[in-house]
Amino acid sequence: MMTKEEILQSLAIQTDSKLILVVIDGIGGLPVRGKTELEAAKTPNLDRLAPQSICGLIDPISYGITPGSGPSHLALFGYDPFRYEIGRGVMEALGIGLKLTEEDLTARGNFATVDENGIIVDRRAGRIPTERNREICRFLQKEVREVNGVEVSVHPGKEHRVVLLFRGKGLRDDLTDADPQKDGQKAKGTEGLHPEAQRTADVVNEYLRRATETLKSFHPANTILLRGFSKIPDIPSMSERFKLKPAAIATYPMYRGLARLVGMDILETGETLREEVETLKNHFDQYDFFYIHFKKTDSSGEDGDFKKKVKAIEEIDRVLPSILRLKPDVLVVTGDHSTPAVLKSHSWHPNPILLHSRYLRPDRIRRFTERQCQKGQLGRFPAVDIVALMLANGLKLKKFGA
Amino acid sequence: MMTKEEILQSLAIQTDSKLILVVIDGIGGLPVRGKTELEAAKTPNLDRLAPQSICGLIDPISYGITPGSGPSHLALFGYDPFRYEIGRGVMEALGIGLKLTEEDLTARGNFATVDENGIIVDRRAGRIPTERNREICRFLQKEVREVNGVEVSVHPGKEHRVVLLFRGKGLRDDLTDADPQKDGQKAKGTEGLHPEAQRTADVVNEYLRRATETLKSFHPANTILLRGFSKIPDIPSMSERFKLKPAAIATYPMYRGLARLVGMDILETGETLREEVETLKNHFDQYDFFYIHFKKTDSSGEDGDFKKKVKAIEEIDRVLPSILRLKPDVLVVTGDHSTPAVLKSHSWHPNPILLHSRYLRPDRIRRFTERQCQKGQLGRFPAVDIVALMLANGLKLKKFGA
Numbered sequence: 001m002m003t004k005e006e007i008l009q010s011l012a013i014q015t016d017s018k019l020i021l022v023v024i025d026g027i028g029g030l031p032v033r034g035k036t037e038l039e040a041a042k043t044p045n046l047d048r049l050a051p052q053s054i055c056g057l058i059d060p061i062s063y064g065i066t067p068g069s070g071p072s073h074l075a076l077f078g079y080d081p082f083r084y085e086i087g088r089g090v091m092e093a094l095g096i097g098l099k100l101t102e103e104d105l106t107a108r109g110n111f112a113t114v115d116e117n118g119i120i121v122d123r124r125a126g127r128i129p130t131e132r133n134r135e136i137c138r139f140l141q142k143e144v145r146e147v148n149g150v151e152v153s154v155h156p157g158k159e160h161r162v163v164l165l166f167r168g169k170g171l172r173d174d175l176t177d178a179d180p181q182k183d184g185q186k187a188k189g190t191e192g193l194h195p196e197a198q199r200t201a202d203v204v205n206e207y208l209r210r211a212t213e214t215l216k217s218f219h220p221a222n223t224i225l226l227r228g229f230s231k232i233p234d235i236p237s238m239s240e241r242f243k244l245k246p247a248a249i250a251t252y253p254m255y256r257g258l259a260r261l262v263g264m265d266i267l268e269t270g271e272t273l274r275e276e277v278e279t280l281k282n283h284f285d286q287y288d289f290f291y292i293h294f295k296k297t298d299s300s301g302e303d304g305d306f307k308k309k310v311k312a313i314e315e316i317d318r319v320l321p322s323i324l325r326l327k328p329d330v331l332v333v334t335g336d337h338s339t340p341a342v343l344k345s346h347s348w349h350p351n352p353i354l355l356h357s358r359y360l361r362p363d364r365i366r367r368f369t370e371r372q373c374q375k376g377q378l379g380r381f382p383a384v385d386i387v388a389l390m391l392a393n394g395l396k397l398k399k400f401g402a
Numbered sequence: 403m404m405t406k407e408e409i410l411q412s413l414a415i416q417t418d419s420k421l422i423l424v425v426i427d428g429i430g431g432l433p434v435r436g437k438t439e440l441e442a443a444k445t446p447n448l449d450r451l452a453p454q455s456i457c458g459l460i461d462p463i464s465y466g467i468t469p470g471s472g473p474s475h476l477a478l479f480g481y482d483p484f485r486y487e488i489g490r491g492v493m494e495a496l497g498i499g500l501k502l503t504e505e506d507l508t509a510r511g512n513f514a515t516v517d518e519n520g521i522i523v524d525r526r527a528g529r530i531p532t533e534r535n536r537e538i539c540r541f542l543q544k545e546v547r548e549v550n551g552v553e554v555s556v557h558p559g560k561e562h563r564v565v566l567l568f569r570g571k572g573l574r575d576d577l578t579d580a581d582p583q584k585d586g587q588k589a590k591g592t593e594g595l596h597p598e599a600q601r602t603a604d605v606v607n608e609y610l611r612r613a614t615e616t617l618k619s620f621h622p623a624n625t626i627l628l629r630g631f632s633k634i635p636d637i638p639s640m641s642e643r644f645k646l647k648p649a650a651i652a653t654y655p656m657y658r659g660l661a662r663l664v665g666m667d668i669l670e671t672g673e674t675l676r677e678e679v680e681t682l683k684n685h686f687d688q689y690d691f692f693y694i695h696f697k698k699t700d701s702s703g704e705d706g707d708f709k710k711k712v713k714a715i716e717e718i719d720r721v722l723p724s725i726l727r728l729k730p731d732v733l734v735v736t737g738d739h740s741t742p743a744v745l746k747s748h749s750w751h752p753n754p755i756l757l758h759s760r761y762l763r764p765d766r767i768r769r770f771t772e773r774q775c776q777k778g779q780l781g782r783f784p785a786v787d788i789v790a791l792m793l794a795n796g797l798k799l800k801k802f803g804a
Contacts, residue, residue, distance in 0.1 A: 399469065
């Protein structure tokens, strides 16, 4: 029996048609005074496009599941998010723009405070300022660069947070957390979950020993706790899976990193929506699949700022005509997950989706909103199926069976 | 864990209720001047039935997948099209009306031209006329009837095309194509993909050697290329799976062949819709499940003839009352896939479906069209679930669990 993934791969063909996937981060919302952010926004361009498109609601993962950016993007890129897992360490590394290879073992970490007996007294080292974090990392990096032939680098995040990168042949990520997750316990090292991981555990523990030695005089940041050991998943590229030549346009490192994981070329771009669309325009001849990511809707949702999210939506609506002028064969507008201002966080609510191409029976819905899209013919479906629909509408799939 | 298939099988019971599945081949379309073929057609009878039925949209296989007739019919008959695969050779054999047994290995083939060194110079033997193909097949069949104890028969298709049938115990279909798929290469034989298939490969290769020997004086048709080796899948019958006594009414051999694969009785019928419905009427007492297939919608769609497809739909609408007069307990009207005239081919678009029985909450939609059915309570769902719905509405399924 073939899986749907295998069948798609066997049907995909390369053609000249151009597909654009517009991801409005955290687009879905919840009503405030009766209207969701999308319903409250003035979106004349999306509203003009919706009745010429087919619409629906996507579940990023499955009913009730609130996804992080990793699984939700994997699904949007056509990868089963239950099958391909992206570890915490990898996500953090991507988030600060590290380019990972198959030899890299990542971990997210905290600077922490231990007493003279090695008991953790503050897991967050008093939330040292980010600037101080950077200084300490610079110093530590100079002192410990390598352990047992494995390259090590420490990268500052915000406040007490760091990302560790171990680079060497044969490193494994089946390791326990080197972090008891609460104060009052002894900082212990990591352990391999299988005998084959022991060598990697030894490297990590030796690093932690030397780092703690080095950090003696940096109280309260006098040790490091590590968790979420992970390597990039063994994931086939979009070109392998779908015969696409894909490119990504995103202002935040994490999304560029996720796109790189599935083999997209990452296009240099600016900080604004206009610059992102300009980048799309400048490279439109060179690729046949574009992922373009708009972030502000999510961050204003996370801030709980309903009005700011409405404004972010309206800003995106204004750049839509420049995208349409490129005349893509298939355009999809959707989100990776909902981020309702009411919840100040990602949520499990489905997202509206609109697909525009020349081969469809338009839905004649009135607006691009959660409740209007729900009336569309795409129905409610999992995000992982979007790419198959895009390929079909771009005439990039052969017939299945005779 | 039980699969849905196993559960259905355990729940099915035999009763006297009568189910009819009307398959309008390639029914789904795309708009031309704003209307799909169904929307443009005058279908008073379907329109009268729709508001007394429950409606929806079916995906033959899955979002974005364009099916051939094999997988799409398997799904309509209640078989997972990812699980049961029908090979190219089998489909071709069914298409020309061959009755296959479990002992048969099929392949589709071409007469081709090779030069004195065995290099293929024309994979299609100059597209010889069909009549010439028949003559050559007759001659070849007389000369080579059997190889190493395996019966062989060669059956003419159109122009240069043939179907080969090898009949014998223990033949296998895990064979490479004996066809390099392009000119300028040496015609090579087939190879077994596993050691157990070597004996079958030897039989096929010996046949090809003797056929080429025999065809020496038939230039340009002086050899045969074979591909798509396949046997009928090991598939439980509908009577085993669903406790049904099923019959098929179809004018084209391929659909009769597909129905035979799942154990339906094939009823002799004429060439017209009226004759098909007459056949249904004459056998209505003898079976409890009828599959009736109307082909013209698909062929006019494939021709890109929008108006002809509209007329074909209207013709089907006119025979509907004769079917209703039989008072089936459950009637389903749907299609195996879309064949929009705009695309001149099968497509991935979902098909409208209507289910009529006495146990439902009618949808009160206005017409049997893609966009009206989309508003129905069946929602959008995969075709493979239709049979379960029909069984339920025919009170042919026990309760699941206590």
